[in-house]
Amino acid sequence: MSNLTTEANKQWRQTDPGLPDRLLEGAVDLHCHSGPSVMPRYFDHCDAMEEASSVGMRALLIKDHYYSATPVTELLNKRFAHLKVTLLSGVPLNNTSGGLNIYAVEHGIKLGAKLVWMPTFSSKNHLDHHKQDEKFKDKFPQTKKTMLDPTPLTVVDSQGKLLPEVLPILxxxxxxxxxxxxxxxxxxEIWPLFEEAKRRGVNRLLCNHPTYVIDATLDDIKRLVGMGVYVEHSMCMFVPGSKFKFYDPVELQAMIVAGTVDRTILGSDLGQLGNPRLVDGFRNVIETCLDLGYGEADVRKMVSTNAATLVGLNLST
Known part of the structure; x- marks a missing residue:
């Protein structure tokens, strides 16, 4: 695999122009922001299934920061089985679900949730970034209407020790x-969380957009992967035309090298009104990876099989 986007790497455009379409078939997105939502979205969950089905994508994991979409995904999987797109979801531990609320976790799991997100919009870290960066509103989607001020959430005490309510959730x-x-x-906060999670037998670990808001360095990404963590990078931060495009291909390359192909997941993080379509985001980042010199097998890992492995999704069905 080349370290640079060269003309030689782009030969696939002449010799195999259908390659991106083949890589879209069976793709799995663990970061789909469809609606209904208090955030402005360009499509709803049904639209998302239809869009994914149109290119042969295999699964979408619906992420909303304010509610668990698991009851909805269970319903839509039954009603729209003919689309052959599996919808998944999880439980976001933000203020609207009671914060570090084990009852919300239990309920979500009983309904079929595949993932639990530690605090996102309600996290103290997220809110600190909001306060410190005058342009944060331009860099992160906002709600359609003003909502109550969030209560900052963290998983550690003033000494950096995990809060007791986190442990039964793990x-x-x-x-x-x-x-x-x-x-x-x-x-x-992630280091003590993941270290304790591993001690307690959690085998499926994910760090979303580690270089954005999380403040992880490339060395941190290497350390995370060394712990067995999957790292997911958001396509919306690489795609031309995205309101949240912060990185260039050379930076994507560095992130993949740090995290390795085997532990890197590329998720869309798309659905925001005014941003590229989810499928277009996937196609663009697939093409970028091919231009960087990654082969078909490696790209498929990053847009499909790694995500499927993480959530325990059987792609043979």
């Missing part, structure tokens, strides 16, 4: 063998 995640996402916690 046990429940381990017992049910689902995914623990670090949400929008700061990297300094």
């Amino acid at each position: 046990d429940m995640i381990a017992e049910n063998d689902i995914v623990l996402s670090s949400g929008h916690l700061h990297i300094s």
Whole structure:
């Protein structure tokens, strides 16, 4: 694999122009922001299924920061089985679900949730970024209407020790063998969280957009992967035309090298009104990876099989 986007790497455009379409077939998105939502979205969950089905994508994990979409995904999987797109969801531990609320986790798991997100929009780290960066509103989607001020959430005390209410949540995640996402916690909070999670038997660990809000360095990404964590990078931060495009291909390359192909997941993080379509985001980042010199097998890992492995999705069906 080349370290640079060269003309030689782009030969696939002449010799195999259908390659991106083949890589879209079976793709799995663990970061789909469809609606209904208090955030402005360009499509709803049904639209998302139809869009994914149109290119042969295999699964979408619906992420809303304010509610668990699991009851909805269970319903839509039954009603729209002919689309051959599996919808998944999880439990976001923000203020609207009671924060670090084990009852919300239990309920979500009983309904089929595949993932638990530690606090995202309600995390103290996220809110601190909001306060410190005058342009944060331009860099992160906002709600359509003003909402109550959030109560900042963290998983550690003033000494950096995990809060006691986190521990039974980790046990429940381990017992049910689902995914623990670090949400929008700061990297300094993620270390004790993941170390304790591993001690308690959590086998499926995910860090979303580690270089954005999380403040993880490339060395931190290497350390996370060394712990067995999957790292997911958001396509909306690489796609031309995105309101949240912060990175260039060379930076994507550095992130993949740090995290390795085998532990890197590329999720869309798309659905926002005014941003590129989810499918277009996937196609663009697939093309970028091919231009960087990654082969078909490696790209498929990053847009499909790694995500499927993490959530325990059987792609043979």
